[in-house]
Amino acid sequence: MNEPAAYLGPRGTFTHEAAQALFPEPHFQNTPCDSIPDVLTAVDRGEFNFGVVPVENAIEGSVNLTLDWLVHHVDVRITGELVYPITQNLMVHPNHAGRPLRGFTRVVSHPQAVAQCRSHLRKHLPEARVSYVDSTAEAARHVAAHPEEAWVAIGPRSAGALYGLSILESGIQDYPNNFTRFIAVGNAWDHPLADPAGMKSSLLVTLPSDFPGALHQVLASFARLGVNLTRIESRPTKKKLGTYHFFIDAEQGAEESAIDKAVGEVESRGCHVRRLGSYPCYSFDKINGMRPVDNGL
Template sequence: MILRVAFLGPSGTYAEEATLALLGNECERLAHPSIQGTLRAAAAGEVDCAVVPVENAVEGTVSATLDTLWLYPQLRVRRALVLPVRHCLIGPVQHLTDIQAVYSHPQALAQCQGWLEEHLGAVERIPTASTSEALRHIGAHTAAIASERAARLHGLRVIFRAINDHPDNCTRFWLVSEKPLTETLPPPGGCTSIAFALRRNQPGVLHEVLSIFARHRINLAKIESRPTKKVIGEYLFFADLEGGVEAEPVNTALRQVAAVVAELNILGSYAVEQSGG
């Protein structure tokens, strides 16, 4: 079966690179203009799965991914991939002094902030929905930040390579789907991601949740809060645990957590794969 896969487009994004690394050329890749739209397509059954960025080593969590996944509890993380990110400055200009504006995704602009300050100073930086979308704004006095692969796909000139401030920059991507994709899955992994909402006006619940994991000797690799977007001061919590749900300590701990929180969503258990880039 040929899988239909949604990803943040247009063609040439790092999300498409991650899709190819995870699933190969055999899948049918369908570009979407936003992370929200990408996940919505998977939740609605328009595609078999979606590939979305979830965390960058420099800029941290991709909030749009977490916020949207909370809205679609039927989706599960099936695989994860860490992809090296190497940004390039792309455009037709011959001299940096000709550039009046640089376009890119907000995270890419932030990841190249030091380089831009040093080499382009006060040049205007304009955010776009994706790095490949930025390429559509290239002109005689404008440039874009995207991958070398994106430049090659669109027949554009690379002005400078590897302009990201941190050479080890990388992004973790999730492959998510409603139904299991057994033909694409590696062996069960050692990471579980969850999301939960606390009961209102009940002091100490977060401490109780953390204590449950501590009692079962489960390490939390990450925990962070996101606003519910309903009431100021009301938050959702997202956490990454070491260990899969098939492991007895994790399974028991999650049952205990479910009993003390208002809502628990097990986003998925998965192996984290590495891409050579």
């Protein structure tokens, strides 16, 4: 098959690992892009059949850039989801592998990775200056390029392997149950190795501005029809202060028609509903032939 799939790069990042899990080579050809908007725009223009971007982290919450770009800038379908376990690592140049933690002067990583490890850093590297870069892979490259400096990078083990770093500590994230949700966008596809763990539908609901209690009635429609909502989140419409879109994720079980009925009820109350996609959901540890590795955002 070898179909093209874009992902938020560069190589050696957490999204790269997720893209390899969702679109494994040689069945697909994964290509890095510089930013989330670049990935979504390239898929929207038909330059790639598929794309992979992060949408939510268990510690830091939603990736607002992904949500806003889906609403305001592109018209692409969500076609898959991967929930990916995250293990953050402290990585150093081999020249400094024996140095005690408090001997390092700088921590380099992506802001999300630093945020996921903030308590650990405050406790074990309180004097180290934090420098932010565009990706965890860039952090690893930066540390590797300065062997004379006592610097440490935070990121996935794959980034350390790519740039020849040593793992000083593993599992430094502040919370053990740390996961990132990645979504696939673009054309419909079938995973060549794994069966999905379930199905989900994502909706974007915009409420009428002069309808008191509209959100309550929206949620009541899904509840009355037995549709389990796994996520609801508001984002500004960017048109008027105090007006919002609501992202809603719903489990899609045997009674798929219940979602259609609920949407019909919601629309009958004057709400606008945009269907972002109905898609399979994958758990990384169930993907055949693969094992969990260090990953994240």
